[in-house]
Each structure stands twice: as C-alpha cells, then as structure tokens.
Amino acid sequence: MDLTDLETPALILDRTKLDRNVARMREHLTKLKVALRPHVKTAKSIDVLRRVLKDPPGGVEREPGGITVSTLKEAEYFFSNGVRDILYAVGMAPNKLLHIAELRRKGADVALILDSIEAANIVAAKGQELGVEFPALIEIDSDGHRSGIKPGDSMLLDIGGRLHERNGTQLRGVLTHAGDSSNCSSIDKIRALAERERAAVVQCAEALKRAGLPCPVVSVGSTPTATFAERMDGVTEVRAGVYMFFDLVMAGLGVCTLEDIALTVMTSVIGHQPDRNWIITDAGWMAMSRDRGTAKQRVDQGYGVVCDLAGKPIDDLIVAETNQEHGIVADRRGRPVDLARFPVGMLLRVMPNHACATAAQYSQYHVIAGEPVIEAVWPRFSGW
Ligand SMILES: Cc1ncc(COP(=O)(O)O)c(C=O)c1O
Known part of the structure; x- marks a missing residue:
C-alpha cells in the first residue's frame, strides 16, 4: 500500500524523522548524564514508545524503562504493554485514587504528583483506607506557568513531612515542568529557563534532604528546555514528549526545523x-x-x-x-x-x-x- 491508497484525512508518521528526533534527544541527554523519562501523551502508542526506548540502530531493544503519562488510560495501556514504572504527571484528583490503587495492586509502580497539604492529606487518607502506599512527588512551579509551589515556599517541608510520615503515602521526590518555554522569544531565553527549571527543583530537593526527608527523584522537563539545557547536575530524570514528532509551534520557537x-x-x-x-x-x-x-x-x-x-x-x-x-x-x-x-x-x-x-x-x-x-x-x- 502507499499513501495514494488511503482515504483522507489520514495521519501520517514519518518514521525516519521520528528515529532522528529520538536519537538526537537521547544523545544530548546522554552527554548531560541524565536519564530520559519519555512523556507518552503525544504518541499514545506502544509502537512509538518502542522506537523511543530502542537503542541506536543495530542495538538490542531494552526492557521498557520509566515513562510519564498524562492520563490513567495511558497508564493502563502502557502497563498492559509491559511498562511498570509510570509517573502520572497531572495534579491529583481524589476520584482517580482508587484507579491508581488498583494499578499498583496489579504491579504497576504508578507515582502521582501534588502541590498542597490538602491534597497530601486526601492521598494519605485514601491510601490508609485502601491499604496501599501512594508514592507522590511534590510539584514545583519554576516559571509561573501553571501549578506547583514556588521554590523557597516553606510549604515544601510541610508537604514533604506529611507525605513521609503519614501511612498511605511515600515521598518520592520533586518535579517541575517549565511549560512557559513554549512562549520564549529566543533560544537564549529557553536556555536561561532550562537553568531556572533545573535550579528550582534542585534547590527544593536539597531543602528536603537538609530536613532529613528522602528525595530520590528530581524530575524536570519540556521539549524546549530539554533540547537546550546545558547542565543537569542534581537532576535524576528529564521528561519530554513532543520532541518525538515536533510541530510548527516547536519550529517557530527554533527548537526544530x-x-x-x-x-x-x-x-x-x-x-x-x-x-x-x-x-x-x-x-x-x-x-x-x-x-x-x-x-x-x-x-x-x-x-x-x-x-x-x-x-x-x-x-x-x-x-x-x-x-x-x-x-x-x-x-x-x-x-x-x-x-x-x-x-x-x-x-x-x-x-x-x-x-x-x-x-x-x-x-x-x-x-x-x-x-x-x-x-x-x-x-x-x-x-x-
Ligand atoms: C508535567 C509535564 N511534563 C513534561 C511534559 C512534556 O513537555 P513537552 O511535550 O514539551 O516535551 C509536559 C507536557 O505537557 C507536562 O505537562
């Protein structure tokens, strides 16, 4: 079959470009000595994820590593396709906790994110009621784009302490997403935002550790900041999703051609x-x-x-x-x-x-x- 045999409209994916985009990001993050936790919200396809997790051409396919998801449907689907380590990176709604508990009972290591004492209390209470421990990351607002607590806010230690001490939860770490990178007017601004994103979350991880709290995961990421970041010290993983395909918004920013x-x-x-x-x-x-x-x-x-x-x-x-x-x-x-x-x-x-x-x-x-x-x-x- 070729394209002329299809009914339109149809969605066309050029695998040679996908492979090139994936290899470029992987090389860049390997140089920065940081792990990639791909965000599957754009692709929503195990076939695409296999290319993302595949070692360079000729190499052997690895076991699926950790992924980021934006819906529990993605979590369900990718878990049923062999992915265990799943970060659900949208602030927690209480009505999703039962679903997450069920996934965890089946063996999926689904972690969630939150940014308030109120949410930490709800998650802990539900965990106790259901007899599970929900791993949670504290969301940090590194750029004023959306949700999260500001670096330096004393609430960080309150939430961290609550997640660590109460039954029903575990403190897994900190996470930020510099979503404002999509509004940057130059590459220099994206580079500066990448450093701000890194510094914000590392500062929070250090504050938690100074207070005697665990912080195994320090997670950053957006395609523009991941592409232009120059250092990743203190960061354990980078999340990026749209880089697999790219689009006109990314081209307009200068992130791709x-x-x-x-x-x-x-x-x-x-x-x-x-x-x-x-x-x-x-x-x-x-x-x-x-x-x-x-x-x-x-x-x-x-x-x-x-x-x-x-x-x-x-x-x-x-x-x-x-x-x-x-x-x-x-x-x-x-x-x-x-x-x-x-x-x-x-x-x-x-x-x-x-x-x-x-x-x-x-x-x-x-x-x-x-x-x-x-x-x-x-x-x-x-x-x-
Ligand atoms: C929390 C979070 N992390 C990572 C990403 C990945 O961003 P991008 O698609 O720019 O790679 C997103 C995108 O929406 C996100 O919401």
Whole structure:
C-alpha cells in the first residue's frame, strides 16, 4: 500500500524523522548524564514508545524503562504493554485514587504528583483506607506557568513531612515542568529557563534532604528546555514528549526545523474558489484540531503548513481557515495561487501546529519512511 491508497484525512508518521528526533534527544541527554523519562501523551502508542526506548540502530531493544503519562488510560495501556514504572504527571484528583490503587495492586509502580497539604492529606487518607502506599512527588512551579509551589515556599517541608510520615503515602521526590518555554522569544531565553527549571527543583530537593526527608527523584522537563539545557547536575530524570514528532509551534520557537516534523495530515483537494484564491480540502479543524499555537509567534502558520505528497512545503501555502470538515488553503499573504496546479483529488500533506492536539483526532498512524510507501499501521488512542 502507499499513501495514494488511503482515504483522507489520514495521519501520517514519518518514521525516519521520528528515529532522528529520538536519537538526537537521547544523545544530548546522554552527554548531560541524565536519564530520559519519555512523556507518552503525544504518541499514545506502544509502537512509538518502542522506537523511543530502542537503542541506536543495530542495538538490542531494552526492557521498557520509566515513562510519564498524562492520563490513567495511558497508564493502563502502557502497563498492559509491559511498562511498570509510570509517573502520572497531572495534579491529583481524589476520584482517580482508587484507579491508581488498583494499578499498583496489579504491579504497576504508578507515582502521582501534588502541590498542597490538602491534597497530601486526601492521598494519605485514601491510601490508609485502601491499604496501599501512594508514592507522590511534590510539584514545583519554576516559571509561573501553571501549578506547583514556588521554590523557597516553606510549604515544601510541610508537604514533604506529611507525605513521609503519614501511612498511605511515600515521598518520592520533586518535579517541575517549565511549560512557559513554549512562549520564549529566543533560544537564549529557553536556555536561561532550562537553568531556572533545573535550579528550582534542585534547590527544593536539597531543602528536603537538609530536613532529613528522602528525595530520590528530581524530575524536570519540556521539549524546549530539554533540547537546550546545558547542565543537569542534581537532576535524576528529564521528561519530554513532543520532541518525538515536533510541530510548527516547536519550529517557530527554533527548537526544530520544518524538516524535523514527523507528523502530517494527508488531505484531498475537494474544490476551489477562484475569486478568493482558495483551494478547499477535506481537512478542517476536526482533522487538524482547533489549535492555533503559532498565532502568537513571529510567523502565524494558520492551521498548518501545506506540503506536497513527499512532505515538502509548497510555496507559501497554509491552511488559512477551517470549518469542521473543510480546510481553506491560501497563500499566507493572500497572493494569487495557480489553482490549476491543485486539481480535485490531489493529495496534500499538512504540518500541524500542535502534534498532541492533531494526533488526538486519530486512532492510527500510517507509518512511512521518507517514501510514500506505507510500512506499518500503528494504533493509537485518545480520551481518558
Ligand atoms: C508535567 C509535564 N511534563 C513534561 C511534559 C512534556 O513537555 P513537552 O511535550 O514539551 O516535551 C509536559 C507536557 O505537557 C507536562 O505537562
């Protein structure tokens, strides 16, 4: 089968790019002497994780190592595929504790994160009630992006003490995610944020240890900071997810180039509007997602960069507008388009703004290796 045999829209994954992205991150973190705990929220596929955990070409496949998940569905799925060491890196909701306890009883080492005494008390009480010990990491806010306690906040030791002393919980360590790296305006700013991310969490780990509390795990990570970090001393693991595929937001930040983007949506031309210089396709916001992450960047890529079937960007064409199942392709500056070059039925591929959001719309990857020949179909899932 090749791409021309598929019905559109379809999600295409270029494995040669995936392998290259994975190898680059692995080499960089090996140089910094720190472990990688890949975040599987983008891929949601054991076939992708196998490539991530695979040793360099020719090497032997390792036992699956630890992963980061964003849903318990990911935890369930990857555990059923042999992954034991799982960090659930979204703040704890009490109604998920029973599910985590069940996974732990089956042998999955699922750890959770929290950032308040209130949550620590709830987790400890539920652990006691269910007769399990929930390992918990304290979430640190290193960049004001989202949740977590600020480095230097005395609450750190209160939460740490509570998790360590009470039955029903164990203090596993500290974690931070410099999510603001996606808003940085230069590589230097990403580099500085990477150091801030590292320093914040190491400072907290040292404070816990000075207070006689354990802190075996010191966890940082986002794709931009992981890519440009220059040191990792004091850190035990780095979490990164979107680096496997990359996307236009990452390219806009300078974290990758357009050539590194492994994920595209294949779409068909279904019509034209000559008076508006529009090409109409069958990939609307259902196929691309509503994500407009490049809107606030220097180059606004609309809903995606339009490429030919080989994956090469075509002139200055972007998906300028979308309806549910319609994409409107136009020149990014509104210049005339030679519509005769894009007959009805022509196949195009579109690079997405946000790989996580676009992939979420599909139940499978059609895998290619540079050429349009489909070498595999890898299932993926969505939802909770
Ligand atoms: C807690 C946490 N860690 C790590 C990551 C990975 O970030 P990225 O996709 O930039 O690699 C995320 C992404 O949302 C996250 O929420």
